[in-house]
Amino acid sequence: MIKVENIHKSFGDEDILKGISTVFEKGKTNLIIGQSGSGKSVFLKCLLGLFKAEKGFIYFEDEAIQNMDEDQQRDLREDTGMLFQGGALFDSMTVEENVMFPLRMFTKQKKSEMKARVNEVLSRVQLEGANKKYPSEISGGMQKRVSIARAIVNKPKYLFCDEPNSGLDPKTATVIDNLIQEITHENNITTIVVTHDMNSVMEIGENIVFLKSGKLVWQGNNEEIFKTDNEDVTDFVYSSDLFKKIRDVQLKENS
Amino acid sequence: MRYLRDIGSYFLMIKRIFSSFTKGSVLKELVFKEIEDLIISSLGIVVFISFFVGGVIAIQTALNVNNPIIPKSLIGFATRQSIVLEFAPTFMSIIMAGKVGSLITSSIGSMRVTEQIDALEVMGINSLNYLVFPKIVALSLYPLVIGISMFMGIFGGWVAGVYGGFSSSTDFIAGLQDDFQVFHLVYAFIKTFVFAFILATVPSWQGYYMKGGALEVGKASTNSFVWTSVLIILANYIITQLLLS
Numbered sequence: 001m002i003k004v005e006n007i008h009k010s011f012g013d014e015d016i017l018k019g020i021s022t023v024f025e026k027g028k029t030n031l032i033i034g035q036s037g038s039g040k041s042v043f044l045k046c047l048l049g050l051f052k053a054e055k056g057f058i059y060f061e062d063e064a065i066q067n068m069d070e071d072q073q074r075d076l077r078e079d080t081g082m083l084f085q086g087g088a089l090f091d092s093m094t095v096e097e098n099v100m101f102p103l104r105m106f107t108k109q110k111k112s113e114m115k116a117r118v119n120e121v122l123s124r125v126q127l128e129g130a131n132k133k134y135p136s137e138i139s140g141g142m143q144k145r146v147s148i149a150r151a152i153v154n155k156p157k158y159l160f161c162d163e164p165n166s167g168l169d170p171k172t173a174t175v176i177d178n179l180i181q182e183i184t185h186e187n188n189i190t191t192i193v194v195t196h197d198m199n200s201v202m203e204i205g206e207n208i209v210f211l212k213s214g215k216l217v218w219q220g221n222n223e224e225i226f227k228t229d230n231e232d233v234t235d236f237v238y239s240s241d242l243f244k245k246i247r248d249v250q251l252k253e254n255s
Numbered sequence: 256m257r258y259l260r261d262i263g264s265y266f267l268m269i270k271r272i273f274s275s276f277t278k279g280s281v282l283k284e285l286v287f288k289e290i291e292d293l294i295i296s297s298l299g300i301v302v303f304i305s306f307f308v309g310g311v312i313a314i315q316t317a318l319n320v321n322n323p324i325i326p327k328s329l330i331g332f333a334t335r336q337s338i339v340l341e342f343a344p345t346f347m348s349i350i351m352a353g354k355v356g357s358l359i360t361s362s363i364g365s366m367r368v369t370e371q372i373d374a375l376e377v378m379g380i381n382s383l384n385y386l387v388f389p390k391i392v393a394l395s396l397y398p399l400v401i402g403i404s405m406f407m408g409i410f411g412g413w414v415a416g417v418y419g420g421f422s423s424s425t426d427f428i429a430g431l432q433d434d435f436q437v438f439h440l441v442y443a444f445i446k447t448f449v450f451a452f453i454l455a456t457v458p459s460w461q462g463y464y465m466k467g468g469a470l471e472v473g474k475a476s477t478n479s480f481v482w483t484s485v486l487i488i489l490a491n492y493i494i495t496q497l498l499l500s
Contacts, residue, residue: 048377050373050376050377070275073379074275074379075379076379077377077378077379078378078379080377080378080379082374082377082378084370084373084374085370086369086370088369088370088371088373088374089371090366090371090374091365091366091369091371101378102378104278104280104281105277105278105281105378105380106378106379160377
């Protein structure tokens with residue numbers, strides 16, 4: 001569980017996050033959504049500790065990250081997996097070396113044990129046999145799956161995903177979404193996904209936080225989001241023609 | 256003001272490189288990889304350039320001293336002094352700023368652009384120690400490269416002098432031994448160590464703190480060459496003033 005209390009972050013004179021408070025629950029896929037420029041990525045980077053919030057607290061379980069010393073923060077990061085927008089795989093390493101990387105850095109396992117664990121997670125993301133390939137030799141969807149494998153190989157307690165579907169076709173995007181949700185449930189971890197993809201919202205939005213201009217304006221799940229009267233949310237949700245048509249059909253059926 | 260900020264960020268980077276060390280076994284592998292990329296892969300070009308520049312120095316000296324009063328051994332003497340004092344340590348380092356410096360800046364810059372550095376930081380790894388420290392260790396072998404450059408430069412001078420008919424082998428070798436001061440070698444290798452540190456850290460700094468995309472990686476590589484060369488020339492002047500004057 002991650003609890004956020006009154007987080008503020010600014011760059012120069014510009015306030016990006018203006019007092020966000022919320023709870024991201026364990027065992028659920030928590031989504032942060034909102035338009036471009038709403039502060040989603042900055043919020044995620046604050047949660048990850050890449051940006052320091054000027055005000056407020058972020059609690060991992062019961063411990064505020066602001067009160068942790070450097071060693072505690074490093075330990076926390078070892079418990080964190082991250083799926084970057086572009087995958088962020090190390091170009092000079094093979095798929096196997098990429099996935100093995102966190103194990104080599106943070107565990108004292110033997111190479112055979114590490115290889116067994118790598119094969120296990122690669123099989124979980126359906127990438128058996130890709131061990132010796134380099135990131136440049138595999139597709140964007142496969143790169144995302146390798147990135148997921150790398151994020152979960154060290155059994156993290158927290159999984160962060162930044163726009164996991166960007167640049168993917170709808171079918172592959174759904175596969176990635178489902179994979180993230182399944183892994184969250186299987187391992188009972190706290191997962192936070194930053195996205196503006198409405199398909200992801202529908203598929204895996206068990207807890208959705210909607211940001212606008214650095215403020216949290218709505219929170220709910222993927223059923224509630226289609227029923228809310230909050231104008232900011234409805235503007236966002238029905239900005240695509242497809243969702244507008246679906247809503248019109250539903251309204252006709254109801255009337 | 257911008258320059259002050261840049262200088263500050265460079266020294267803060269140096270401080271961070273030497274903190275929160277990466278796991279020893281991983282670091283060892285990284286150092287060997289950097290030795291391969293930065294040292295071994297540079298040997299070919301170093302040998303090639305040094306040999307021919309040494310030859311050119313010998314020929315030019317010979318062509319400018321055809322006065323019978325001046326001994327032929329001057330060709331060997333001038334070749335040795337030029338190669339040992341300036342060409343091998345300083346000008347070879349500027350050439351290496353182009354080869355090694357660009358490689359370092361573009362590889363770290365690409366990692367910045369593609370979020371690989373963020374990935375390291377999120378995992379709790381000190382990315383500066385992971386990326387730059389092995390380069391500093393690998394480039395501590397740089398004096399070996401400069402030693403090879405000195406040898407090949409003098410050898411090139413001997414080949415050009417003797418086989419070009421400008422000097423006898425005996426005269427050339429007598430010139431090499433004439434007024435030889437070990438301190439000149441010490442001075443050259445002290446310079447080389449300083450240049451090695453500049454070669455490892457300045458291009459890393461340019462790559463690590465770059466912002467933008469692929470185009471900016473190219474710009475950062477160019478800046479890296481300019482900054483590294485300028486600092487090598489400045490350091491060369493200061494060290495020479497301190498040690499030889």
